Amino acid sequence: MMMHPQWDFALKKILPATQILNDPAACISYSYDNGRHQAIPAAVVLPQTTEQVQNIVAWCQTEQIPLTARGRGTGTPGGSVPSSNGLVISFEQMNNILSFCPESRYMIVEPGVLNQTVQTLAGQKQLLWGPDPSSQAYCTVGGNLAYNAGGPHTLKYGATKDNVLYVEAVTGAGELIKTGFAVNKSACGYDLTRLLIGSEGTLALFTKICLKLSPKPESSRLLQLWFADEQTACQAIATLTQTAVNLSALEFMDRNCLTLLKTHSDLIIPPTAQALLLVEIDGLPTELTFYSTKIRTLLPDLLSCEESTDPKHAWAARKKLSPILRKLAAYKINEDVVVPVGQLHALLQTVQEITQQENILNVNFGHAGNGNLHVNLLLHDSAQMPAAQRCLEKIFAAVIALGGTLSGEHGIGLEKKTFLTQAYSAPTLDLMYAIKKHFDPHNILNPGKLLP
Numbered sequence: 377m378m379m380h381p382q383w384d385f386a387l388k389k390i391l392p393a394t395q396i397l398n399d400p401a402a403c404i405s406y407s408y409d410n411g412r413h414q415a416i417p418a419a420v421v422l423p424q425t426t427e428q429v430q431n432i433v434a435w436c437q438t439e440q441i442p443l444t445a446r447g448r449g450t451g452t453p454g455g456s457v458p459s460s461n462g463l464v465i466s467f468e469q470m471n472n473i474l475s476f477c478p479e480s481r482y483m484i485v486e487p488g489v490l491n492q493t494v495q496t497l498a499g500q501k502q503l504l505w506g507p508d509p510s511s512q513a514y515c516t517v518g519g520n521l522a523y524n525a526g527g528p529h530t531l532k533y534g535a536t537k538d539n540v541l542y543v544e545a546v547t548g549a550g551e552l553i554k555t556g557f558a559v560n561k562s563a564c565g566y567d568l569t570r571l572l573i574g575s576e577g578t579l580a581l582f583t584k585i586c587l588k589l590s591p592k593p594e595s596s597r598l599l600q601l602w603f604a605d606e607q608t609a610c611q612a613i614a615t616l617t618q619t620a621v622n623l624s625a626l627e628f629m630d631r632n633c634l635t636l637l638k639t640h641s642d643l644i645i646p647p648t649a650q651a652l653l654l655v656e657i658d659g660l661p662t663e664l665t666f667y668s669t670k671i672r673t674l675l676p677d678l679l680s681c682e683e684s685t686d687p688k689h690a691w692a693a694r695k696k697l698s699p700i701l702r703k704l705a706a707y708k709i710n711e712d713v714v715v716p717v718g719q720l721h722a723l724l725q726t727v728q729e730i731t732q733q734e735n736i737l738n739v740n741f742g743h744a745g746n747g748n749l750h751v752n753l754l755l756h757d758s759a760q761m762p763a764a765q766r767c768l769e770k771i772f773a774a775v776i777a778l779g780g781t782l783s784g785e786h787g788i789g790l791e792k793k794t795f796l797t798q799a800y801s802a803p804t805l806d807l808m809y810a811i812k813k814h815f816d817p818h819n820i821l822n823p824g825k826l827l828p
């Protein structure tokens with residue numbers, strides 16, 4: 377689909393021609409994310425300033441054109457997939473670090489800065505930014521905010537919501553707002569920062585973000601805890617998270633993960649092991665031996681425990697799981713549900729029962745210290761899609777019954793929006809629609825996403 381000549385004319389009044397893409401090849405590149413959906417936009421705009429963002433929003437409002445924000449398109453539920461023939465606003469050229477204030481522990485960045493860039497710069501002053509998604513080398517801070525991204529260290533350092541002091545953003549009504557201050561404590565009105573984080577580009581477009589930084593630990597240690605069964609491993613997760621042992625990460629891998637890692641990694645796996653916990657502790661070097669001994673004493677039912685001599689290697693094995701599954705299955709569905717930590721084993725059992733009933737291969741791993749389980753359904757062909765859909769419906773219902781939530785970090789996008797009616801009551805959803813209407817009265821920002 378070619379861009380309408382009137383659009384071309386209007387956009388060139390707002391932006392230099394070099395910041396507008398409309399040839400079909402470029403539009404296809406911006407038509408999908410890391411999930412299953414695709415829609416080709418009529419054009420892509422690449423603003424470099426907040427003023428340009430405001431002008432684009434104002435024009436879309438007047439012309440009623442759907443506008444979808446994009447970081448680097450690494451998201452999974454379709455949040456950055458545009459409306460067909462709509463406009464993509466890609467933040468890849470708004471990628472400057474605006475200021476870095478180590479003594480007050482904040483950094484102000486444009487939304488297109490990569491997560492890894494922030495970590496590298498912060499690390500030079502012995503600081504870190506909490507959210508550490510596995511995709512950090514490729515994904516943007518703007519995308520992290522829009523999905524409330526997290527990672528293994530969310531357990532200790534929090535998700536994106538816990539690590540942003542304020543944002544500047546252009547609402548769907550075209551107004552530039554600033555939601556807070558560069559301070560660590562504030563009791564000053566409604567918390568719009570946290571309302572916008574996780575809003576998936578449906579309420580406002582971030583143009584400036586003030587990140588809260590944390591001190592980087594001096595040292596860390598990674599323990600590999602092997603269990604003879606998954607239930608004992610889940611009990612261990614609950615024991616560890618309710619005890620002061622200074623955990624910085626706690627990752628779970630089920631028996632099917634171990635089977636895969638036997639052939640796809642060189643981890644030495646005890647023959648009778650059916651579950652693995654990767655437990656990271658961090659702090660002063662002198663504390664670590666104390667915590668690691670305490671962990672072993674707390675868990676008498678352990679099959680074995682060893683300290684990883686090569687933590688990078690062990691983390692690489694964990695991070696390899698997702699790409700391995702993608703290669704093995706014709707279709708991979710990856711959900712990132714969360715339940716209260718004490719309910720993890722109940723969830724695991726339910727997922728295994730549901731998938732067995734439908735004859736769908738299932739592999740589970742995840743940030744178990746947060747109760748966050750990556751439930752993977754592996755399909756050998758598209759004929760299994762209806763069965764997979766039935767599994768998802770039952771799994772989401774089980775998660776909600778266990779007191780959990782549909783997504784811990786990946787977001788809702790197009791994939792899960794229909795399930796929101798199960799998660800929230802009608803009055804709660806009505807309030808969400810009212811908020812959307814207020815921020816975006818013409819429904820131009822990422823229409824059709826997040827809300828059912």
Ligand SMILES: Cc1cc2nc3c(=O)[nH]c(=O)nc-3n(C[C@H](O)[C@H](O)[C@H](O)COP(=O)(O)OP(=O)(O)OC[C@H]3O[C@@H](n4cnc5c(N)ncnc54)[C@H](O)[C@@H]3O)c2cc1C
Pocket residue numbers: 409410444445446447448449450451452454455456467487508509510511514515516517518519520521522523524525526527528576577578580581582583698785786822
């Ligand atoms: C290999 C791999 C591993 C991953 N691991 C993790 C993980 O460990 N944890 C995790 O949380 N996620 C993970 N993800 C998912 C993904 O990387 C994150 O969700 C990331 O935050 C998306 O960033 P992005 O820049 O690619 O955003 P995109 O995918 O481009 O966009 C994401 C959402 O943000 C919106 N958006 C983008 N920029 C703005 C802006 N300036 N203003 C308003 N809205 C905006 C978009 O409209 C969309 O709704 C992984 C993905 C891959 C491919």
